[in-house]
Amino acid sequence: MDRDGVSQGLLSDAEPISGHTNIDIPPNLQGRIQGLGGGAAPGAEQQNIFQQSSHPTVLLFHLLFRTLAILFYVFLGTFSSSFVFVFVVTILALSFDFWTVKNVSGRFLVGLRWWNEVAEDGSTRWTFEAKQNRAVNPVDSRVFWTSLYVYPLVWLAFIILAILKLSVGWALLCGVAIALNVTNVLGYRNCDKDANARLAGYLANSAASNSLLGSFVGSVVSNRFASFMGGSATSGAVGGATTMRV
Numbered sequence: 001m002d003r004d005g006v007s008q009g010l011l012s013d014a015e016p017i018s019g020h021t022n023i024d025i026p027p028n029l030q031g032r033i034q035g036l037g038g039g040a041a042p043g044a045e046q047q048n049i050f051q052q053s054s055h056p057t058v059l060l061f062h063l064l065f066r067t068l069a070i071l072f073y074v075f076l077g078t079f080s081s082s083f084v085f086v087f088v089v090t091i092l093a094l095s096f097d098f099w100t101v102k103n104v105s106g107r108f109l110v111g112l113r114w115w116n117e118v119a120e121d122g123s124t125r126w127t128f129e130a131k132q133n134r135a136v137n138p139v140d141s142r143v144f145w146t147s148l149y150v151y152p153l154v155w156l157a158f159i160i161l162a163i164l165k166l167s168v169g170w171a172l173l174c175g176v177a178i179a180l181n182v183t184n185v186l187g188y189r190n191c192d193k194d195a196n197a198r199l200a201g202y203l204a205n206s207a208a209s210n211s212l213l214g215s216f217v218g219s220v221v222s223n224r225f226a227s228f229m230g231g232s233a234t235s236g237a238v239g240g241a242t243t244m245r246v
Contacts (some may be wrong), residue, residue, distance in 0.1 A: 065097035130195035
């Protein structure tokens with residue numbers, strides 16, 4: 001029988017591969033197995049930032065008020081001729097944005113929080129807080145930090161235009177917006193630096209502790225080995241002398 005006939009016979013005798021074979025994988029290993037490909041999850045390219053976010057509602061309000069403040073500043077004047085009305089509505093949106101970013105979105109999206117307290121002597125005391133075991137969603141982190149730095153630049157462009165047009169009222173409104181946004185930028189920037197410094201200090205202390213423990217264990221082992229080798233050498237010398245005497 002030729003080789004093709006043998007191959008066809010083996011294939012015909014082989015049992016079909018069942019499509020219903022189940023392999024039980026422990027739940028704690030399923031995520032690691034899925035991440036071995038190194039790419040994003042299937043369909044992640046078609047998902048928007050809110051579908052990829054761990055806190056979509058928080059992310060929505062993080063972007064909502066600051067975007068509304070810009071929209072009010074740019075377009076509300078076309079619907080109302082009252083500068084006071086536009087000023088008040090925009091300031092309210094900026095205030096809601098400042099409070100939301102400072103107290104809510106930073107804590108949920110990047111695990112950071114800051115606040116300041118005024119001491120009895122009038123000095124300001126800044127306090128930074130970082131969530132332990134910060135497991136930050138990369139989409140949340142990217143949107144948070146990008147918006148935190150981009151929006152003040154937008155208001156900076158607005159205040160430059162207002163100054164060039166000699167619009168004192170609009171420049172004042174842009175100045176308030178810049179002050180509120182920059183305060184959050186400085187607070188979270190320093191908070192992030194403080195968290196990284198604490199992490200670096202913790203790692204350094206852990207490394208130093210491990211180094212001291214390793215040195216201690218090494219010294220104990222070396223002393224034991226040296227005493228053992230010293231005892232063996234003494235015994236050999238005494239034995240040799242005894243042999244020579246005999």
